[in-house]
Amino acid sequence: MPQALRPVASASPPLWIDPMKTVAEFQANERADPSAWIVAIATKQCRESFALLFGRFAPRVKSYLLKLGAKPELAEELAQETLLAVWRKAAYFDPSRASASTWIFTIARNLRIDAIRRERHPDDLIDEPELLPAEETRPDDALSAGEREQKLRTALKTLPPDQAEVVRLSFFHDKAHAEISQNLGVPLGTVKSRLRLAMVRLRAQLEDLL
Amino acid sequence: MSRLRHHPTEVVLAGYASGALADGPSLTVSAHLDLCPACRSRVALFEQVGGALLADVEQVDMADDALARALAGIERPQPARRASTPVSKSIGGLALPSAVARREIGARRWVGPGIWVAPIKSNAADGWRTYLMRVPQGVAMPHHGHHGPEFTTVLQGAFVDDNSVFAAGDFGESGEGLEHAPSVHGDSACICLISGQGGIKTSGLMSLVKSFLRV
Numbered sequence: 251m252p253q254a255l256r257p258v259a260s261a262s263p264p265l266w267i268d269p270m271k272t273v274a275e276f277q278a279n280e281r282a283d284p285s286a287w288i289v290a291i292a293t294k295q296c297r298e299s300f301a302l303l304f305g306r307f308a309p310r311v312k313s314y315l316l317k318l319g320a321k322p323e324l325a326e327e328l329a330q331e332t333l334l335a336v337w338r339k340a341a342y343f344d345p346s347r348a349s350a351s352t353w354i355f356t357i358a359r360n361l362r363i364d365a366i367r368r369e370r371h372p373d374d375l376i377d378e379p380e381l382l383p384a385e386e387t388r389p390d391d392a393l394s395a396g397e398r399e400q401k402l403r404t405a406l407k408t409l410p411p412d413q414a415e416v417v418r419l420s421f422f423h424d425k426a427h428a429e430i431s432q433n434l435g436v437p438l439g440t441v442k443s444r445l446r447l448a449m450v451r452l453r454a455q456l457e458d459l460l
Numbered sequence: 461m462s463r464l465r466h467h468p469t470e471v472v473l474a475g476y477a478s479g480a481l482a483d484g485p486s487l488t489v490s491a492h493l494d495l496c497p498a499c500r501s502r503v504a505l506f507e508q509v510g511g512a513l514l515a516d517v518e519q520v521d522m523a524d525d526a527l528a529r530a531l532a533g534i535e536r537p538q539p540a541r542r543a544s545t546p547v548s549k550s551i552g553g554l555a556l557p558s559a560v561a562r563r564e565i566g567a568r569r570w571v572g573p574g575i576w577v578a579p580i581k582s583n584a585a586d587g588w589r590t591y592l593m594r595v596p597q598g599v600a601m602p603h604h605g606h607h608g609p610e611f612t613t614v615l616q617g618a619f620v621d622d623n624s625v626f627a628a629g630d631f632g633e634s635g636e637g638l639e640h641a642p643s644v645h646g647d648s649a650c651i652c653l654i655s656g657q658g659g660i661k662t663s664g665l666m667s668l669v670k671s672f673l674r675v
Contacts, residue, residue: 297531297534300530300531300534301527301531304526304527304530305527307514308522308526308527308530309519309520309521309522310514310515310517310519311514312519312520312522313517313518313519313520314513314514314517316520317517318479318480325520326522326523326526329522329526330526330529330530330533333530334530334533334534337533337534338538348511349508349511351511351512351514351515352507352508352510352511352512353511354511354514355507355510355511355513355514356507356510356511358514359477359478359479359510360479362479363479363483367483398508399508399511399512399515402508402509402512403512403515403516406509406512406513406516417474417509417513418513420471420474420475420478420480421474421478421509421510421513422513422517423480427471427474427475441471442469442470442471445470445471445474446469446470449470449502449505449506452505452509453505456505
């Protein structure tokens with residue numbers, strides 16, 4: 251990794267970032283904890299951390315929005331807006347309460363909802379997300395938000411395939427569950443029960459692991 | 461507060477957490493969540509699932525100049541935003557849930573003695589009609605059917621439907637084809653937040669509601 255790309259722990263003045271660096275160059279360091287980058291943005295306006303965060307999340311947010319049916323230009327634009335919102339709202343991020351990816355997921359989701367609303371009501375200037383913020387993890391949780399997310403990612407991979415598919419479709423396809431049931435060729439009641447079973451299982455796994 | 465008895469299904473909460481649920485139904489879910497810690501925690505788990513899926517989704521290349529644009533963007537002063545100070549609003553003596561209070565609410569329209577409806581501005585283009593409705597104590601709604609799904613959160617008072625009591629905070633979901641005749645329960649008026657799609661099939665009083673709302 252070139253010297254300039256190392257995560258900087260304690261840069262007091264804002265770092266200058268070479269704007270010619272492409273996103274790919276910042277996608278390195280897959281194992282680093284992105285929460286620390288958001289904290290560095292909040293406390294030190296750290297440009298380097300922002301670039302790392304952008305490299306990690308912008309291509310994923312874009313992918314998520316494309317799966318939800320956004321056109322490529324809109325997906326690109328909303329991914330930009332999402333990461334800019336992360337920069338501006340970084341002070342509100344509490345790593346003990348939410349993982350970086352959950353927090354960024356809720357920002358991207360809310361911006362998408364706002365974009366759809368603006369499309370229908372161009373004069374409507376509401377740009378504050380109206381959904382409730384991500385609920386904090388319970389204070390008695392022994393796991394940190396980051397650890398909890400790691401467990402959840404593992405647990406998601408061990409769901410029975412039919413349950414995993416319903417969970418995935420719930421997030422990555424902009425379809426009512428009635429359509430999901432048509433696509434899967436199973437009754438809506440089956441979709442509902444698979445989703446319920448999946449959530450019971452995920453919750454049980456998270457709690458067993460305490 | 462008494463314990464809530466009727467909650468959104470996992471499917472509805474997943475739609476809320478993923479952003480797939482339409483605007484009007486999302487408002488009814490928000491109103492329920494205001495009063496229901498258990499469902500807030502279920503939504504939180506769905507949001508964590510969303511975060512975990514985002515972390516593992518395959519990546520799609522951003523434009524070549526994307527990072528340069530973003531780095532320029534963070535140097536610009538923050539655009540002026542409409543203040544997001546909490547809005548408090550009441551209607552008919554009832555303090556509205558925060559998500560509802562932030563919306564533009566139309567004038568109350570008289571439907572019958574003690575009965576009014578007030579439309580909530582929403583995405584008309586998506587086919588959902590969202591409104592507040594007050595029905596006084598002792599009144600039973602005429603028997604009516606639904607052409608499409610409808611979500612209801614009780615904000616004040618209670619109603620009985622099919623021998624089940626729905627009290628403040630409770631969430632009801634009725635599907636296409638449902639026919640019922642809910643009636644107000646207890647000795648105070650009932651105010652509900654309702655979002656429906658497809659309209660109501662009926663005659664009599666409900667057709668007045670229908671004509672006011674064009675549902």
